Amino acid sequence: MFERQGPKRLSDIVTGDETWFPFFIIPPKRLNSMWVDGQGDRPVVLSPGFQSRKRMFTVFFNYSGALVVDMLPQDTTMTATYYAQNMLSQVKSAINDQRPKVSTSRTLLLHDNSGPNKARATTQSLRELEIRVLSHPAYSPDLALYDFWLLTVLKNRLAGQKFDRIQDLTKAVNSRPRTVPEEYYQGVFRKRQIRLKRCI
Template sequence: MFESHGLKRLSYIVTGDETWFIFFIIPPKRLNCMWVDGQGARPVVLRPGFQSRKRMFTVFFNSSGPLVVDISSQDTTMTATYYVQNVLSQMKSAINEQRPKVSTSRTLLLHDKAGPHKARATTQSLPELGI
């Protein structure tokens, strides 16, 4: 079935998932350095608060490598609408560039049962995208 001219090829399988990346910025110590004389009082150094940022990364790939790397904007959650309009449309265009003759007609999408993946909007849009 998975031989070079079989019905299904490993190159037709596309898989991926989402994950949150949390990162924060620590100011360098040299910003707090200053010269003071022996008699003067030390100035009060205000330390900045914990400035965290959180972004959703969505990565889809096939046997050739990554197809889609989507980084959502700050304070955006993954919904079925976002998933269909941004991620799946990018994936379709990437597959069309990679395999212009076959397109997405034989693409097998493998993903978990997360809410946006199994939502009605997603399942209805897959045949429209040719997946």
């Protein structure tokens, strides 16, 4: 579908997912590594515990960049109702602003097969908003654009920073996806095509 002469374009795909952002993100192992001599002590790197302060955010993006960054209410997780009533409407509005002539007529939503994404409320909302779903193979996080690229980029850019207030964390998570150059977003969509071919 997405080859040069195919009927679809990579710019038609919109993808997104939710993840937890702690108030302090531990830098990745490669940034924590350091040389020590035989007599020196290894540095201690503390990891955040399961009950560390954190909030769940949802990020949607496409070929041109970030579309929607949303923070879930405190002490909640993603549900079909929230996804259908809040997230999908924001996505449609963002697409209309970005591509007013095309709107959502060509949009293909790529999301995983989690419960809220497959629920009846979600499928009904997608029909009403005229957004089609691009099928995603089950149990294939290595083919999910969000998992193998955006999460790593976002969390690496926030690594080592400590946020005391939710307003500061929200501002940082909202701004970081929009500081990633457009060519990076385009590159990751092209890399996914290579991964799909290898999988086949």
